[in-house]
Amino acid sequence: MIQINQIKNFIYKIINQDLKNKKYKKIHTRFPPEPNGFLHIGHAKSICLNFEIAKIYHGKCNLRFDDTNPNHESKIYVKAIKKDIKWIGYKWNKKSFYVSQYFKKLYKYAKILIQKKLAYVDQLSKKEIKKYRGTLKKTGKNSPYRNQTVKENLKLFKDMKNGKFKDGDLCLRAKINMSSANIVMRDPVLYRIKNIAHYRTKKKWCIYPTYDFSHCISDSIEKITHSLCSLEFLDNNQLYQWILKNLNIKKHAKQYEFSRLNLEYTILSKRKLKTLIKNKIVAGWDDPRMPTISGLRVRGYTPESIINFCKKIGVSKKNHLIEFSLLEHCIRNHLNNIAYRFMAIINPLKIIITNLPDQHNEKIIVNNHPLYPNMGTHKIYFNKIIYIDKNDFQEKANKKYRRLTMKQEVRLRYSYIIKVQKIKKDSFGHIKKIYCTYDKNTLNKNPTDRKIKGVIHWISKKNSISAKFRIFQHIFSIKNPDTTKNYLKYINNKSIKIKNGLIEKNLIKNTDIKFFQFEREGYFVIDKRETIKNKKITFNKTISLKGKKY
Template sequence: MMTEASETPRTHFIHQIIETDLASGRCQRIVTRFPPEPNGYLHIGHAKSIVLNFGLAETFGGVCNLRFDDTNPHKENIEYVEAIKRDVRWLGYDWGERLYFASDYFEQLYQFAIELIHKGLAYVCDLSVEEVRAYRGTLTEPGRNSPWRDRSVEENLDLFQRMRAGEFPDGSRTLRAKIDMASPNINLRDPVLYRIKHGVIHHQTGDAWCLYPTYDYTHPISDALEGVTHSLCTLEFEDHRPLYDWVIEHVSVPSRPRQYEFSRLNLEYTVMSKRRLTELVDEGHVKGWDDPRLPTLAGLRRRGYTPCAIRTFCERIGITKSEGRVEMAMLENAIREDLDATAPRRLAVFYPLKVVLVNYPEERLEWLELSNHPKDPAQGTRRLSFGRVLYIDRRDFEEHPPKGFKRLTPGGEVRLRGAYVIRADELIKDDSGEISELRCSVDLDTLGKDPQGRKVKGVIQWVSAAHTIPAEIRLYDRLFRVPVPGADGDWRADLNPHALKVIHNALVEPSLAQVEVGERFQFEREGYFTVDPDSTPTRPVFNLTVGLRDTWGRGA
């Protein structure tokens, strides 16, 4: 089920282009595509593209292809392919039978290269990578023609076929387009179309090829072969569009797709570069691609984010050509709104402090009924035991309270959530001077109501000593300390050392004993949490998804 926002997407410039193209008859059916390279896990930036491409296809009654750009096998593997498919499905989208790989077209791409050679528009070049770069020129100086640019068609065909046969070592020869070495657009200065790569086992084609096409050559042809009408990509590909159009114009592909660019997602307090994300994983700064501190979709899923919240976030940030940074608070607000409406409420004590209710009968044990959600009666209720010995959170008691403290103090009263009002009468300290126990009195006439003539302002969480279970709580925060990591130098130096804090001895109510991985709850007065895969039946592990409010930078 899509969110309301995704069912009625905002009108943006690409939306308007498609409306115009349909009205003019340029295309009868919209075909978009999401073309990830399987060299890492998807992140929240990819979600923007997924929501855009699949969302537009859905809005206009078209289709969206999932196509893997697998032309660089040194960095790709099947693990990433499966992870990407899993993430796209998790977001709520289905490509049906329209799953493709660029490698599906390797033979056709090769034949189109032969066509370019026959037309005198491609040649085999013997310059090394460094020499190609030197010959290319600069932004202010034109490039120089390769010494091999004027080889005959016959010689180019022979050499290219021998390149495919594996006769030449890596880096010794490339196939280049013959365009214009003086073009102001460096991408048109005879770009490389094919390079030699030996000793690679491709996850789809095995060792069948030692000759691999470049992305700039493969992408437009793949779009054309699949009948893509609108090829949507981020702004860094804007300067590549003339090459995209050149390739489409000069080979006999069956359709003429058009490329349009939009701004990528730059999110504060994290990095969106696959290279940097890979370094974070490989260098051990995080614990794998699904670490909840990462902006990967796998990490966000493990942290407790919902597909609905991510789609809503992507709709809200919109589609423009303006580069900028999106506040992390926008993403956090999207999940907070979603979970506020859907997450059942539960009681948890992170730092347990023993409370003995001295006037409560030792043998008495009663069962209280608490609502699962204060705004949604349909979620029902659950029963909690209440007895003489309880645990409250140590932070909810202050021997010397600061001004404005509304929780438990010596001689003061608070209400236990869904239960009675208690008063702190005596505190017990251990040999180190730390408070080890509170002795309180309970007003048994206050279940569900305030005492006559007085208003109790504080409400705190609690668990019964008779029925509670131990739990581990993982408190996640922003991955970096600053909005733009690396702006002042080494981005690693901006990592937040407090991005993860683990509480090993928390106590939670017994209804949380039999929970499923991925279930989400609001721990009252603490935040929204999800069940981590590390959980066991006797010791659940909960990850902080987001706090009840934005407290970043406020010392809360």
């Protein structure tokens, strides 16, 4: 028997107890996404939970597509979901499953409920059903069609299946209790009419089961032992058990609810994310500003960082808002160990070294990573013309400014100390270039006669190529946009900035390098699609160098 005592969350404790009591021989979980959009970071929490449980307990985890709503589902989303799960690093049990493959069985189960006088075909409209259902303070009332005979209900249900009605004309409802304190139990809808082709079953069906009806039965068919879902389905648990009990399905999973992921400055609703795409606020599901798995991948996040994030936030029954900086902390920690160090100038300012001859081309060997010699070295070159960042020079600066000024020297990273002689401005008063001298006796050495306050990064003109940099901020300007109806009001119009600068030539020679730390700038990754589109090497900024410590 496997015992995972070091893991404290309540689901593992339940599984340990079930194994101890020999309730199950093997643990079997499932991840059941609806193929109506791309997966987001909220889904990652469920992916990690379900697949990790199967991995730790040597069990199985099914990938099952909840494809019961043909209006919004497609093969494109199925393909994207599979790609994301594989990228994170998990493998599902055998082939992928689909609720649509159980449509015939589900239809038979629905007829059983009708025959047992536990379901009826209702002719009320959607608005009328909502009105009849009541509220938390007011009990519901029975539909006038609730007491139709079994024969009438079976005929109407068959006619629904055979396409004799329009969408919304009829629906199949469970006959439970319209006075129940749990509104979900007030005769919930089990089947509805949708005269639209399904991406898998085409036009074979025009009635489709609801999630509540299909989910518990699908769990049973697949012999799932622990059905894990977010807290929003807590009230549905009672219906889950009612359906299985009244269908006389003896061996079935028990549903356990855990808190969903709520992340600062982010919306985690596929419907709302679609709105961002529709309104062209973002370029698509994989826009690097999106909280989707594919968006995070394009931005430079790694599977390891996402898994680590999910482990850190844990699993509980209490909803709370997670700091976005925790997600950033996870990717920063990982990239710090695997990203190769190079220099890039995002806001170029030209420097001319006056005491260097034009043909000077001094080679300097630098490490690709300061802590890991096995990551190798690369060459940089010191020439007459170099570039520094515009922010690293000020004509007038206070005592706290530790970079280049008219009177203050600065060290070039891995190289020499330079000193300003004069500056040249354009007709608008903007600094066009700076003339400096270098101290030839200071290659990686500090002078004994003076103190140098700062070190800045740089690139020589001969050792550089132009590049585009995409720098991102949060899409929303408020911490919890998911709680407001007018969430589009809080769109951050400065969520993306485009910069044109320079990178080291050696950077692109090694195609095996995926992650870069541009010294003093942050962590970056090459965006291959934007590079092809712009015909210019394009980088996405993943994260800054500094952040909150955890």
